[in-house]
Amino acid sequence: MQTGIVLALVICAMPLLASLVISALGKNAGKWCDKVGIGAMFVSLAASVWLTLGHHEFIGQKWDFEWITVAGHPWRIGILLDGMTFALLIVVTLVSFLVHLFSRQYMHGDERFADFFRWIGFFTFSMLVLVISDNLLTLFVAWELMGLSSYKLIGHYFKKESAYLACKKAFMTTRVGDVGFFLALLALYLHTGSLQYSEIFEKAHAGVIPAVTITWISLGLFMGSMGKSAQFPLHIWLPDAMEGPTPVSALIHAATMVAAGVYLIGRMMSLICLSPVALVVIACIGAFTAIFAAAIAFTATDIKKVLAYSTISQLGFMFTALGVGSNIAWQAGMFHLVTHAFFKACLFLGSGSVIHACHHEQDMTRMGGLRKKLPLTHLTYLLACLSIAGFGIPMLPIGFAGFFSKDQILMGLWQGNGGANDDVYKTLCIVLTLTATMTSFYMFRSYWLTFWTKPRDQKIHDHAHESPWEMTTALLVLGGLAVVAGYGWANIFLPAGGEHGSLIEGLKEWEHEDVHHAHIMASIFAGFACFAGIGLSAWCYLTASGERARKAARAAISPIYNAAKRKFFMDELAETLVIRPTVVLGALLAWTDRDVVDGVVDSVGSSAVATGELSAKADDSVVDGAVHAAADVAWGGGWLFSRAQTGRLRNYFFGAVGTVALFAVIVLYLTRS
Amino acid sequence: MNGLSLNHFLILGALLFSVGVLCVTLRRNAIGVLIGIEMMLNAANVNLVAFSRWHGHVDGAVYAIFVIMLAAAEAAVALAIVLNVFHHSASVSTDDYTEMKG
Amino acid sequence: MDWTLTLMTFVPLAGIPLLWASNEAKVQRWIATIVSAVAMVLSFVVWSRFQAAGVGTALGSSPLKVDLPWISVGSFNVRYTMDVDAISVFMVVLTGILGFIASLSGWGVQKNPRGFFAMYLLLLTGMFGTFVAADLFLFYVFWEVMLLPMYFLIGLWGGPKREFAAIKFFIYTLVGSVLMLGAFLAVYFQLGTFSISEIIRRHAEIFPGAENENLRMVLFGALFCGFAIKVPVFPFHTWLPLAHVEAPTPISVILAGVLLKMGGYGMMRMAFPWFPDEVVRAWPVLATLAVVSIIYGAFVAMAQTDWKKLVAYSSVSHMGYVLLGLATLTPEGVNGAVLQMFSHGLLAGMMFLLVGVMYDQAHHREMARFGGLATTLPKYTFIAMVGFFGSLGLPGLSGFVSEMMVFFGAFKSALPDAKLFTIIGTLGVVMGAVYILIMIQKIFLGTAKEAHAHPLHEPSAREWIMLTPLAVLSLFLGIYPRIALDMIDPAIQSWTKEFTPHIAAHAEKGK
């Protein structure tokens, strides 16, 4: 077995091991779980750093084995190390390690401290399996296991009604998406006889799969992604998922798990790019989700909800980029995934630090002026905000991480894929520019409201304090990465070509010189979006005139504002269109089962029962009680016969002789020749 | 015996039998029923004797003698039992013997 | 002659008199458990000997076969034939394991334990016998032998409505077996043999020709309905919730774990291979019934307030997958179906045990009256999660592999509209999550709804001994299903091969 594979296995195994050890510790888990978890993640991180540093050597290594044989046909599963794997391995292990570190303090004193570490370890394991697997089957398995850990972690505070409802909602909503994913797997297996990426792509490019089927498969995969990555209309679970502890939100619902959908689409790009229709659908839904979620983020006052909607919106960015189907856009999408992981994790952990400092107060309208109390948190939050806003110098390769990735997304969109739908992509580019503006506006809105302005709740303000070193270290590392992660990543790990074993082929290949024009346009758009957003929000929230204007504007668009505040009624819609009908149908069928299916036979004999009961001596008899209707008929028959048995000899004679006579007549009639 | 064919006897037998059947089905009186039964038996006897004669051997006639004998025994048994039930219910109407039914 | 099968089958029966060795309930429990354990060990012996003989061994050629003349009256020849192939071995092992575990669960029975265990051991003999009988008549006799103890076990040791439940179970099952017997005799009349393997081999001689098409369909229908009642397939399922709910826990375990499997086993062993053409013709009906069972069971389960009833309806849903898998006639689907039978045996058994553990303490099963068990009983919650998430089809546990394979087979099937049925069927996956999660939420999450007279406590050691093996097995099968698949796959491949020409012919006709 090659070194890279061993390392990958170690990386995956450590968090699982930690999770198992914590489970095995039993009563002592509370004392040791944090150390076990952090230690394991450290090993994992070290291994993945090793892997990353030696990527020239390890890239392209693979290993697989025969898992099962069905119908004499082997199902192979295994590990594949390519650029995407490396990119994600380091992100996942790093963020997970930092979140572990952060949680040690943040979760301190929680009564389910050990459970938290158990599940977060298990989650990390699942995510890592998803990343290293070389086939859709293990990916799906890991996908589902992540769902389980997400369920467990959202429901960490399961005594609270809102928490247990949220975890159920998350699981069910993603499960809806999974159906599409699963059906896509079925179709892929049907046509290619395999679920390994390499084989699928090979067969797909050889034209084994009909074009229409590819579209359906792609849309099925995307449906899975929509559930996992919270795209409209399956996004409804993610804001509720904020019921989980904040580190969970940072790791699972910002940096990694929700990005799995993006990863899936990115991974399957060689297949999806064969269907222009699927690409456009993905891009449009992504863009719509981006602007839609941004609009809601405008109105949110809960700091975590703002970040949640921001996550949805940013994931929309990624999908829009992937929906283009060109090399640069694909790279942009995956690149944004990485940068987003850092700055969003930083933002979440920062918000966690704030919440920790404010004794679990999450409402921004009750914060304000915290920059002096929480200097490090403030600093990292600012860096991450700048990163997400895409702060940098337009046209020059100088800027925060988000600057590069967002820039490239817009560029990829403007450039299109050279196909018939380029106009659509151009339009989407404009939409995303607007969204980017909104992003920098609402992110800085949260920044101002939290760290600037006057303290609106003095009591909270007075008690606020900077977090311990574990937490701030995590913040600083992530803040630093939010600044510098833009450099170098993309070209090393995410080349959209086959030479590094990324299995990405068939995309529209734009050369560097092709995109020059688009690059300029994108820089202008991105620069505008960043500065306009930041400036506008500064004016609105830091100056009195701005505040007046803000209030006036809010009044002017109050219907839209209120709708956004109510999340555009998505929960209500889901409730009326899906949940309620389902529940009613369930109740209806249960009633049917009890009273109709079982009772069909009953009613057949009901008249017999009625007459039978008139003269029935005992109703509690087995037959009457037990056998329902078949028996009721029989019972009725019994009634008939036993009524005939009058006890009178005359009647008996009549019955006997009469029957003989009747019989004789009939037989004589029938035998007449 | 001129003018009388086998058919006449058979018709007599059938008529006797029918009267017997009507008697047992319509009479309530137990004794009446017994009389009906005797009629039916004797209808058979008429047939047997007539056929015996017609076939030219005595088998049927012998049979008839056995039947008469058995009819007597039957009447004895039946009367004894009817008397017994009369002892309990003080009625000879078969309609009153309905302790058991259903 | 190898008497292992006979020994295994009749060991429980021979154990019955031992129960009279002592008047103490404790001793009787031990005797029953030891006898069941011996039977379980023998079932493993059967497994290993079968493996040693080669997994591809077909019915009729295994070294475990015993074939003796039994009843020979005029033209009526019944033989004492016991034989296994991979599928029966698989089911025998399931029976052995669940038989042992349910006997442990039977320790909780307070009322007349001797009678209970006597009936229980008789039931065990019937179950083993049904899976190893290779003579139709012998099969039928064992099939009926199961009926009797089941009737009493539900009717005497059951819940408040036990009489009703027992009689309903009895009558449904009896109707099923009458249909079955009718078909058996008709087939016997045609072929003059009761040997299952011979009938399979000579299935083309069963009322051959186009003029007998309808007759064959009627016979297939009778057989199918007979087995469908046992499975149970919608709309023959209404006996099940009641019987499950009223039966005592060990019996629910056996009912769900083993008895339901006999329907699927019967279809695989008799209904389908005897009438391959009819299966293909009846495919739309079979698939519709399967899909309706899956979804209907899930929806109805969702609306239940009684915990055990929810689990019972989940069986309807899960056994729908078995029918769907079998009806696809693809190796994937059938493998999935057989695996699902085993997996459902483990998981449904486990779920009933889990419900039973709580019922014994709380004396009710209203989900609304529980709540917050995750806080108070973390260990119980943990093991329960394995069972319930396994039932939900979580990867890593056996339910996922089997359901997945069923769907893979169904989607791949060349039968008409197979894809449509599959797509509708996958709705069951979502609904499965819905009812399980609702139940978990009501029982385990939140806070306790009411104070119980005696505070609920964690499972006892005995209960752990019952629950843990099931959880471990389910996990093991979920991760390493090879151990099962390598055994059953060759048998299933040759099984499905028989249908290929019929599917092709049917497709040809369709054009």
Added chain:
Amino acid sequence: MTPFLPLLAQETAKLEMSSMPDLSRMLPGGLLCLMVIVILVVDLVRGKGPSALYPKLSMGAIAVAFLMVLFGTVKAGAVGYGGFPSLDPDALSRIFKLVFLATGFVTVLFVERSRQAFGREAEFHVILFGALAGMCYLASATEMIGFYLAFETVSYTGFLLAGYKADDRRGAEAGTKFVMFGAVSSAVMLFGLSLVYGFTGSMQFAVIAEKLAAAGSQPALVLAAIFVFGGFAFKAAAFPMQWWCPDVYEGSPAPVAAFLAVASKAAVFAAGLRVLTYGGVSGSAPALSHLMGHDSSIVQTILICSAVATMTWGNFAALRQSSLQRMLAYSSIAHAGYLLMTASVIGTDKLGQEAMAGIVFYFLIYLVMNLGAFYVVTLMRRDAGTADISALRGMGRRHPVLAVSFAIMLFSLTGLPPTAGFVGKLQLFWPVVAKGYYLLAAVGLVNGAVSLYFYAKPLREMFLAAEVEGEETRLAPDGVDLAIVTAFAVPLVILGLFGWGNVTQMAMDAVARVP
């Protein structure tokens, strides 16, 4: 006078010269007749009053007769006087004689165990022996006169047994209904027989069968067949002559009902099988055969119609009974229906022979299970004074041996495996199915399912129903009672599991020599 004496001398000479009938072959019947006289004499000598002597005497005599039949050799060929063979003690009659004698033995035992004051003790035994002798002759009668005499002997003794208890109103009523109904039925049969004689000019069944086969179907013959069947149906308690059965069984003492249900029914089936296999299945009915889809004769049509009506009537009416004794009466009707169903397919072919063997076999089993069930009734009436099913409540807990044994009998009566009843039912249904009468068999199966309901009723009372405080079962079986019920139950299971080969072979042998 004159012509008669030489004739007599001539005949006597013939008798001495040639075919002196082998009287040893008549022995069991003769012994039974002798016992009638012996008991009468003993009674005369002893004077009135109960005595333990009679049961012992009876049981001993019956046992001796049983052994004589069992170990005696069977020689085919009718015994008779002067070219008028009238009795054929062949294998078929032998096996039925065993049934009668076993039933008689058990009946005496039951009467003894019922501890019921029968009053005129000796007379009961006299009548019983008369009945047994009649049955033995009925089973081997080969011509009309002997048949009729034996038939009436069985009837009259039956009337007397049913109405025996003079101090019981129900018994008296039962006797009245029985005698009236029996007399009418026999009159109807006799009328039919007279017509048959008229058409064929013979009393011998063999000759009649030949002549009828030649005659084809004529309206008058159809009429005769139906009338004759009426008589058989009365004894078998089959439709349309089943009316008397529930009332008589309910009103009679339980042992007597048991005797009537088994021995009496067996006797008439023995005679019926003989008549049928002498070629009674003759003539064809084109219209009906079209209707049935098979070639069928008038007799077959009659049998099938009656079978369907009988089993349906019996099973359905049984559903509503609360008295176990009356329920068993209806069950007895239902069983007559099943037997008639199989009787409808008997013939000289292989399956026809199997059908016949099936009927014989079923009687062997029916003997055990039905007598066992009636013994439970006997106990109920003895201890609880009632035959109401509710008297069984809680028996499963109090007297598990009794309850389980009774349950086995009920399962056997229902025909569930692994009891002998299942094997018996199988043998009844098998030829019907194999000959292609699917519809008929289906009706039978549905009836079987219906019967499950009412046989389950006692089970429910015994095992499931909760006992009411202070209303515990009053049954108090002692060791002998338990031994007796166990003795009835165990063979049912053993026979159900293993022994059917031998027993079935016995039945096959019994029917094999019938021409």
